[in-house]
Amino acid sequence: MAQIERHATPREADPGGDGTPPARIHLAPIAPPATLGLFGFFASTMVVSTWLLGWWGTATGSPPTMFEIAAFFGGVAQFAAGLWCIRARDYIGSALLTMWGTYWMAWGFIQALAAAHVITVPPLTTPQQGFAVWFIPLALFTSLGAVAALRENLPLFTVLATVGAGSAFVCGGFWGGDTTWIKVGAWLFVIGACAAWYTGAMVLFEYSWGRVVLPFGVIPGLMKLSRAANRPGARISAPVEYGLGQPGARRVP
Amino acid sequence: MQSSIRSGRPEARIVLQPLAAPSVLGYFALASALIVYGSWFAGGWGTEKDPSSFFPFLLLFGGVGQLGAALWSYRARSAVGAALHGSWAAFWMGLGVIYLLVTTKTITVPPRDAHWGSLGQWMIYMSVITFTTAFADLARDRVGFLAQAVLGAAAACAAVALLLGSSGWEEVAGWLFVAAAAVAIFAGTALMMGAIYGRAFIPQRGGKADPVAYEHGDPGVKVGQ
Numbered sequence: 001m002a003q004i005e006r007h008a009t010p011r012e013a014d015p016g017g018d019g020t021p022p023a024r025i026h027l028a029p030i031a032p033p034a035t036l037g038l039f040g041f042f043a044s045t046m047v048v049s050t051w052l053l054g055w056w057g058t059a060t061g062s063p064p065t066m067f068e069i070a071a072f073f074g075g076v077a078q079f080a081a082g083l084w085c086i087r088a089r090d091y092i093g094s095a096l097l098t099m100w101g102t103y104w105m106a107w108g109f110i111q112a113l114a115a116a117h118v119i120t121v122p123p124l125t126t127p128q129q130g131f132a133v134w135f136i137p138l139a140l141f142t143s144l145g146a147v148a149a150l151r152e153n154l155p156l157f158t159v160l161a162t163v164g165a166g167s168a169f170v171c172g173g174f175w176g177g178d179t180t181w182i183k184v185g186a187w188l189f190v191i192g193a194c195a196a197w198y199t200g201a202m203v204l205f206e207y208s209w210g211r212v213v214l215p216f217g218v219i220p221g222l223m224k225l226s227r228a229a230n231r232p233g234a235r236i237s238a239p240v241e242y243g244l245g246q247p248g249a250r251r252v253p
Numbered sequence: 254m255q256s257s258i259r260s261g262r263p264e265a266r267i268v269l270q271p272l273a274a275p276s277v278l279g280y281f282a283l284a285s286a287l288i289v290y291g292s293w294f295a296g297g298w299g300t301e302k303d304p305s306s307f308f309p310f311l312l313l314f315g316g317v318g319q320l321g322a323a324l325w326s327y328r329a330r331s332a333v334g335a336a337l338h339g340s341w342a343a344f345w346m347g348l349g350v351i352y353l354l355v356t357t358k359t360i361t362v363p364p365r366d367a368h369w370g371s372l373g374q375w376m377i378y379m380s381v382i383t384f385t386t387a388f389a390d391l392a393r394d395r396v397g398f399l400a401q402a403v404l405g406a407a408a409a410c411a412a413v414a415l416l417l418g419s420s421g422w423e424e425v426a427g428w429l430f431v432a433a434a435a436v437a438i439f440a441g442t443a444l445m446m447g448a449i450y451g452r453a454f455i456p457q458r459g460g461k462a463d464p465v466a467y468e469h470g471d472p473g474v475k476v477g478q
Contacts, residue, residue, distance in 0.1 A: 016276070018257045018282065023263040023264075024263055024264050024265070024266060025263050025264070025265040025266070026265075026266055026267075026268045027265055027266070027267045027268065028267075028268050028270065029267065029268075029269070029330060030327045030328055030336070031326060031327050031329070031330045031331055031332040031335050032328060032332055033327055033335065035332060035335065035336045036336050036339040036340065039336060039339075039340055039382050039385075040339075040340070040343060042382075043340075043375070043378035043379070043382065046374075046377075047375060047378065047380055048389050050374070051371075052375075053288065056370050056416075057370045057371060057374075057376060062370060062371050063416070064354075064360040065351055065360060065369070065371045065372065066371040066374075068347040068348070068350040068351045068354070069343065069344055069347030069348065069351075069375050070347070071347065071350075072316070072342075072343040072347040072350070073343035073344065073347065075338065076320075076343060076346070076438075077320070077339045077340070077342065077343040078457065079338050080323075080324055080339070081335075081339070083376075084324070085325050112354075115354060115359055115360050116359050123369065125400065128307075130295055174339070196421040197381065197382075197385070200336070200385075201385045203332075203386065204332050204336055204386070204389045205335070205388070205389055207332040207389075208332055208333060208389035208390065208392040208393070209389070209392040210392070228334075234464070240267045240269065241269075242269060242465065244462055244463040244464070245269070245271050245462075245463075245464050245465055246271035246272060246274070246448065246462070246464045247268070247271070247273070247274045247275070247329035247330060247331060248269060248270045248271045248272040248328055248329050248330055249269040249464070250269075250330065251269040251330045251331075251332075252276075252329060252330060252331040252333075252334070252393070
């Protein structure tokens with residue numbers, strides 16, 4: 001460091017001549033982090049919501065062998081993807097994937113304590129206000145994310161709008177021990193989970209194939225991307241790559 | 254010329270940082286877990302008690318090791334690597350904890366050839382996700398596509414086996430897991446050998462590799478150590 005200072009000329013050290021150091025912004029490309037997070041959300045939400053809807057399993061027999069993968073896939077993996085969204089300069093992903101990642105980890109803790117007979121999880125017909133209250137911030141921030149997603153694309157908006165609304169219904173359902181409200185919320189979660197798979201696949205396919213495969217659902221004028229993003233086969237990105245280089249210097253599939 | 258902070262908008266430069274392909278670790282970790290679990294799941298060896306011996310391997314190599322590969326895949330600009338390895342890492346960590354809890358007698362799980370609804374449900378979505386990443390990989394890496402397509406089919410068969418409690422489907426699923434592992438080993442080995450020997454061992458787009466390196470530099474500036 002001292003050597004650099006010795007060799008720096010006044011012009012190099014202060015190119016603007018106004019007493020401030022030189023600055024250069026380095027932009028570093030990474031693979032899109034949202035896909036892993038959305039896939040974790042998709043799988044975990046489908047498994048638990050379809051169980052809440054009574055499509056499979058039993059009320060007390062299923063959770064002890066259901067929560068572990070949810071805690072890691074919906075939890076740890078989604079949380080890590082959310083942190084990488086900070087690097088990707090993605091405000092919605094960084095806030096919401098991390099938030100839902102922590103939700104699945106926390107739900108995993110509850111179920112683990114129940115499996116170890118430390119606590120008892122009551123049936124859905126019993127009011128559980130201490131659990132219902134979790135869904136107030138989840139509904140609030142997910143709905144705010146839906147408003148922000150109106151600038152992005154319709155699939156992402158659908159994920160956040162349905163999950164935000166579903167969180168509000170589930171909150172009411174657990175607060176009063178009302179299974180109808182819980183099931184309405186679970187249906188909205190199922191729709192949101194399917195939209196999460198679509199959104200993750202849409203981003204993954206466009207990145208890997210270098211062109212649109214699944215339409216982005218862009219409303220021109222309202223959203224940032226152009227109308228071309230709705231047309232399969234259209235090229236909407238031009239990545240900087242050294243084609244003969246190692247991974248990182250170029251995109252890899 | 255560089256700009257100063259006050260003299261206007263700073264210059265921007267896109268910086269590309271080459272890495273060793275994280276999918277070598279990812280494929281090796283995935284294949285290791287698949288061989289161990291798949292051959293046991295197929296009924297090829299062992300008893301109901303054996304998961305208590307091999308769960309730490311699933312949890313740590315198939316799980317934590319593969320998660321490391323998944324997270325480095327972001328820097329390596331590998332969207333498929335991040336999604337595939339991240340998803341299966343989470344699955345192996347979760348399954349490892351299930352068998353940890355079985356070992357500590359906290360929970361019980363059904364025998365290998367019986368109905369197990371929750372794991373069957375997970376297998377459905379692992380299959381959907383794996384077929385999705387397979388289609389994405391078809392863009393450039395046909396061996397990676399094949400490994401994931403076989404793995405997706407194995408997970409689908411495992412879902413049927415676990416939901417029906419069918420030992421026949423379980424045997425098919427288990428050996429498909431092992432077949433997927435064999436292709437994954439080939440994919441990972443080809444990536445590693447291709448980088449070390451400087452020529453492609455499997456057909457890939459992009460031609461012969463010519464990485465940028467300063468051979469007298471430290472690791473990272475040169476290729477390897």
